Amino acid sequence: MSTTSPASGAPAAPRIPEAVHRRRWAILAVLMLSLLIVVLDNSILNVAVKTIASPAPTGLGATQSELEWAINAYTLVFAGLLFTSGLLGDRLGRKKILLFGITVFGLGSVLAAFSNSPDQLIAFRALMGLGGAFVMPATLAVLMNVFEREEQPKAIGIWAGGVGLAIAIGPITGGVLLQHFWWGSVFLVNVPVVIIALIAMVVLVPDSRDPNPGKLDPVGVLLSVVGLVLLVYGIIHGGELADFTDPTVLATILGGVAVLVGFVLYEKRCDHPAIDIGYFKKPAFSAAVVAIALTFFALMGVTFFSVFYMQSVRGYSALESGLLILPLAAAQMIFAPRARLVVDRFGARAVCTAGLVLVAVGLAAFGLFDATTPIWVMEVVFFLQGAGMAHIMPPVTVSIMQALPREKAGSGSAVNNTFRQVGGALGVAVLGSLLSTVYRGDIEGHLGAVPEGARKAAGESIEATLGIAERMGPEGKALIGPANDAFIHAMHITAFASAGVALLGALVVLLFLPGKPPAGPSPQAQDRPTEAARR
Incomplete structure (x- = not known):
């Protein structure tokens, strides 16, 4: 593949080898497969927590705190090493980092599946977080190095749509597995996918790195x-x-x-800095990373409580809850690959602002739900949230990745994922705390019939209250109504807080993200190789 410099007519250095260019879509499929297992595993675990909390042999008898750390151990290691893994990918080669990350993730999955105690599960989830931290930035960095700049928005849109696919497959797969197999199967299912991904990576994915890492x-x-x-x-x-x-x-x-x-x-x-802090002086870059953090802050908190709303208040099974989330995933899969077309017409600022407002509306709708809200209403809300996300993630990811040179793609991807992960962790922690505090305040007055030694535990969460109510027998039935009412009130407060955070993100994007570029060929378009040049 050769290109021609528009200024001199002389051949320019090829940016991407022709052999790589021809198989770029197959490479993208492999990258999405790698991304799939990392995202899928977390969504699977969300529907498995109730089973893991059950006494042996059904589960591990994990306490509420141990369940939280089974999730948080992954998050802690993952978020802590994202930036470092991106730097190592730029320096050592992204393919090597990908292969290492997938291998560690697969090993951690096998060990987690056969855990004999909650402590072992927490440790092996941390190992999976280590592997995931090396996978996530590398997938996006490789993508930026196998696609020409003008095709990157389309590829990133498809990549983001893959997240929607994982959101859909995870809870459904988890529900099916839990109905037919033991709880460890939700981790063991990763292994065949890991093996396929490793073989495909070795065969298809090219290596790339920063030629001058310093x-x-x-x-x-x-x-x-x-x-x-x-x-x-x-x-x-x-x-x-x-x-x-x-x-x-x-x-x-x-x-x-x-x-x-x-x-x-x-x-x-x-x-010789690990990352040039000057990039944050670019409004497009800074606004994009803040938008990602605020979006995931709002959404992760709602994802956390919506599972309990569907399973504890509405009484749906893990599989049914997974199926109910399908509209959110479907909207992401439909709209994310096409988001670039809307951005081309209206500009990233308008599209991302509208997307965040749509997400805020969807979150605020949860503040109006009760125990009898028609399911079709919830499905419409999930679809709106997915459509909003699909018009946020691709444009802001493009803004971050194209603000950095191609050879720094690993660093850019790491920044993107670090802000997303920290924002999500904040969302779960802060909004989860708000949910717990409001719930505890509402339910405390209804725990008079609960044995004194169990009252504190009964007030921790709706699951704890319902669990103790079940053990109390007929006397415990009087707790079910107040528990549902307390949870719904707490959910309303948390949902409105989440919507406020999403609106704050919309304001940041509206003020600082660039608008629609002026008409005419862009510098990138001028450098685009012609079909004749490719041939």
Whole structure:
């Protein structure tokens, strides 16, 4: 493949080898398969938590705290190492990083499936987080290096649609597996996908790296890991205690923020920084990463409580709950690959603002739901949320990735995923704490018949209340109505808070994301190779 420089008519250096260009869509399919198992596993676990909490041999008898850490151990390691893994991909080669990450993820899945205790499950989930941290940034970095710039929005849209596919497949697959097999099958299902992905990667995916990585920046890398781990751990711990004013929580969060501030100051003065902080001076880049963080803050909190609304209040099974989320996933799969067409017509600012407003409307709708809301209404709301997400993620991801040079694609992908993960962790912790606090305040007055030693545990969550009510026999039936009412009230408060966060994201995008570019050929279009040149 050769191109011609528009200025001189002389041949320009090829950006992508012709052999790679020809198989770019097959490579994208392999990258989506890798992405699929990482996203799918978390969505599967959401529907399996009730089963894992059951006593042996049905589950592991995990407590509420142990269940939270089975999820949080993954999040903590994943978020803490995302940035580092992106840097290593740029330096060592993204294909190598992908192969390593998928292998570790597969090993962690096997070990998690055969865990004999909640502690083992937590440890092996952390191992899976390590593998996932090396997979997620590498998939997007490879994508940026096998597609020409003008095709990147389309490819990123399809890549984002793959997330919707995983959201759909995860809960349904989890529900089917839990109906026919033991709880460990939700992890073991990853193994055949991992094997297929590894073989396809070796055969199809080219390696790429930064040709001039410069000196190592071990201090910057260490500061980023320590800062992110402290910040995310503090967020998780605050959510666990439902108290962000606790001294241990404040000390950890503030310590993480202080280390990250030190990281930024060090990177600004370092002559070989791990990431050029100057990129954050670009409004498109900064607005995009903030939009991603706020979007996932709002959505992850709602995803957390919607599972309990469907299963605990409405009485649906894990499989039925998975099927009910299908409209959200379907909307992402339909609209995400086409988002670039809307952006071309109206501009990224208008599209992302409208998407965030649509998400806010969907979140606020949960503030109107009760125990008898028609299911079709909830399905429409899920579809609107999915459509909104589909018009947020591709444009903001394109804004982040195209703001950086191609050779820094791993770093850009890491920044994208780090802000998303930290935003999501904050959402689960802060909104989960809000949900727990409101629920506890409402249910406490109805726990008089509960044995004194069990009252505190009964007030922790609707699942805890219903579990104790079931053990109390006929006397416990009087708790079911108040528990549902308390949860719905807490859900309303949390939903409106989530909608407010989404609207804040819309405001950030409206003020700082670039609008529609002026008509006429772009610099990228001028550099685009012609069909004759490709031949």
